[in-house]
Amino acid sequence: FVMKTVDFSDSEDSDALPKQRSSVAYEEILRQRRRLPMYKGRKAVTEAVLASQVTVIIGETGSGKSTQLPQLLLDVDPKQRIAVTQPRRVAAMSLATRVAAEMQTGLGERVGYQVRFQAKLGLQTVLRYVTDGMLLREIMIDPNLRRYTTIIIDEAHERTVTTDLLLGLLKQILANRPQLRVVVMSATLDAETFSEFFGGARILYVEGKTYPVERFYLKAEESNLVEATVKAVEQVNSTQPTGDVLVFLSGQDEIEATAEQLHSRAPNRPNNVPKIWAVPLYAALPERAQQKAFAETPARTRKVVLATNIAETSLTIPGIRYVIDGGRRKVRVYRSKLGLDSLLPVSISQASAAQRMGRAGREAPGKCFRLYLESDYMKMAPHTEPEIALCPVSGPVLTLKNAGVDNVYEFPWIQTPNQRSVANALLQLYALGALDSAGKITKFGSKMSVLPVDPALAAVLVHAVDQEVHVRDAVIDIAACLNVPDLLLTPPVAKQGEVAEARAELFPAAAQYGDLILVKQIYDAYESLVASGAGRRDVRDWCARIAVSPRAMQSVNQIRAQLRRYLRLTRERDQADEDTIDYELIIKSFLRGYPTNTAVGLADRRYQSTVNNQPINIHPSSSLFGRRSAAIMYLEYVFTTKAYARVVSPVELDWLREVAPNLLGSK
Numbered sequence: 001f002v003m004k005t006v007d008f009s010d011s012e013d014s015d016a017l018p019k020q021r022s023s024v025a026y027e028e029i030l031r032q033r034r035r036l037p038m039y040k041g042r043k044a045v046t047e048a049v050l051a052s053q054v055t056v057i058i059g060e061t062g063s064g065k066s067t068q069l070p071q072l073l074l075d076v077d078p079k080q081r082i083a084v085t086q087p088r089r090v091a092a093m094s095l096a097t098r099v100a101a102e103m104q105t106g107l108g109e110r111v112g113y114q115v116r117f118q119a120k121l122g123l124q125t126v127l128r129y130v131t132d133g134m135l136l137r138e139i140m141i142d143p144n145l146r147r148y149t150t151i152i153i154d155e156a157h158e159r160t161v162t163t164d165l166l167l168g169l170l171k172q173i174l175a176n177r178p179q180l181r182v183v184v185m186s187a188t189l190d191a192e193t194f195s196e197f198f199g200g201a202r203i204l205y206v207e208g209k210t211y212p213v214e215r216f217y218l219k220a221e222e223s224n225l226v227e228a229t230v231k232a233v234e235q236v237n238s239t240q241p242t243g244d245v246l247v248f249l250s251g252q253d254e255i256e257a258t259a260e261q262l263h264s265r266a267p268n269r270p271n272n273v274p275k276i277w278a279v280p281l282y283a284a285l286p287e288r289a290q291q292k293a294f295a296e297t298p299a300r301t302r303k304v305v306l307a308t309n310i311a312e313t314s315l316t317i318p319g320i321r322y323v324i325d326g327g328r329r330k331v332r333v334y335r336s337k338l339g340l341d342s343l344l345p346v347s348i349s350q351a352s353a354a355q356r357m358g359r360a361g362r363e364a365p366g367k368c369f370r371l372y373l374e375s376d377y378m379k380m381a382p383h384t385e386p387e388i389a390l391c392p393v394s395g396p397v398l399t400l401k402n403a404g405v406d407n408v409y410e411f412p413w414i415q416t417p418n419q420r421s422v423a424n425a426l427l428q429l430y431a432l433g434a435l436d437s438a439g440k441i442t443k444f445g446s447k448m449s450v451l452p453v454d455p456a457l458a459a460v461l462v463h464a465v466d467q468e469v470h471v472r473d474a475v476i477d478i479a480a481c482l483n484v485p486d487l488l489l490t491p492p493v494a495k496q497g498e499v500a501e502a503r504a505e506l507f508p509a510a511a512q513y514g515d516l517i518l519v520k521q522i523y524d525a526y527e528s529l530v531a532s533g534a535g536r537r538d539v540r541d542w543c544a545r546i547a548v549s550p551r552a553m554q555s556v557n558q559i560r561a562q563l564r565r566y567l568r569l570t571r572e573r574d575q576a577d578e579d580t581i582d583y584e585l586i587i588k589s590f591l592r593g594y595p596t597n598t599a600v601g602l603a604d605r606r607y608q609s610t611v612n613n614q615p616i617n618i619h620p621s622s623s624l625f626g627r628r629s630a631a632i633m634y635l636e637y638v639f640t641t642k643a644y645a646r647v648v649s650p651v652e653l654d655w656l657r658e659v660a661p662n663l664l665g666s667k
């Protein structure tokens, strides 16, 4: 295939920008646009993209790929209907917001977004920023994506499972739709993989200016990352010239802890150093809070953006001169052993470390402080592995089956997943009733695949809605709670006893019925507290007492409403009498999705897995910790020093025999 570098140096300067309502703010937006390499090279880029069916564009983060390319294409051909995919919902919403401002249109008018559980779209919308998952869902309804003339797969370098699936499906769609245009955009130099996959697609390189970044490592190991981060921020603040700081942490909990500590140290900071303005930035944050990261830094203040790896390539924050890199990120680990998807912190790759460092050199020379030893860096993997290589694939396989791909082994995978994980996925889907014995998707399976949750939980929900009307609403409430990350917080060790006591006192049924029921009772109690008109402070105190995240509680209802919509439950809950609610039936309903996440009680309070006879213990965070049951079902599995079951419920062996007759064998 032919590689071609576009030279942007002699692109004409611009007066071509639309000069509509000019306000000071809009002038500023125009100035910013004109500086972007993508904008400067617009002629060459749009010509190249419009000339072929598939184009691969490589460009530094912040060079204007995501915000500019769709606009530039629309300028040339306004009849286009464009979808731009993002791995993260935050990025989709933030980009749509930004581009709506640049195009001087309201969000949801010409530009909109669609992410799981939320959309802003209208009839005039010609440009949609969507999560890759949403586009995948659209393919189920419209297999050839006839709504669009152009699909832009952004952040392709992240190689999420969903992006990989989309690329494979698009390859098939392109064969049916010669008019469809596909652009694959990546921030790293992996162009050949994509180009070869599409039979030698043209590659464009957008050259952005970058400045040198000086790099520093820790000299001695730090055991507490939050403390190390706080120290580093204070040090940068008191010793370094003006410029904002971008900190990479692994997740919300670390971010909040760091923000809190920085905040509490404010009174001790000398007057002659800048104030610190700590701004969290992570996926679960509401849109408005996310926009704070882009806001201008006030005088005599240093903005410190505390971000997850969301800021590594998908969001570009102006004004950053210093990067502090914690060296870790959270990865989504899928079912098989774990009940649900769960997020585990892992070390980043060297390629990631380089990307993070690069964030400091966008506008001027910068500095990067790595909160790990140089020897740790040497031990990091050179590249981040595609997600598909790491995780079981039952969700993706179900998606493909529902998209009409009968033989998933022959699907054009950009990277073929491990054969065994495909086989496991097929087995699990068969066991859940999503596939028939010929491997074809069942009616039950296609109902499952509509739900934006993992197949095990989807099976629970579909089954409950179809079969267990009495507990249907309760099951949905619990599923909504389980879909909010970090609803039940892990209190510091010193407080764990206190929290456990408070939970036991407020929710006595949990000691008998376990964590699913605990979650349900917490949800109900929270709802009545809010309904009773309790003030924000009271709600917060109540949440703190039982170590529940108030922010997570706020998102539960949104997810719950969405699940109900996906399940086509238009009416509000059937007024079931909460006093007569059948806890056992609720637990039994969950067993439908998690028959293999079960263990039989041994004499010494340990448990033995029903699938592989391995020992497993109830995690101390569980309301069933220290209790004995004949058997348990758990939705999460963690291995620290030993194997732990989390989100645990007691089950009866009879139920297990009923739901999964082959599982117990001779036991």
Ligand code: ADP
Pocket (backbone or CB within 6 Å): 036, 059, 060, 061, 062, 063, 064, 065, 066, 067, 068, 094, 095, 097, 098, 294, 313, 314, 315, 316, 317, 318
């Ligand atoms: P790329 O896709 O190449 O990483 P983007 O198009 O996302 O680049 O970003 C181009 C510029 O637009 C960046 O300099 C960034 O600061 C600005 N920008 C992007 N999103 C926003 C936003 N929500 N608010 C303000 N500025 C933004």
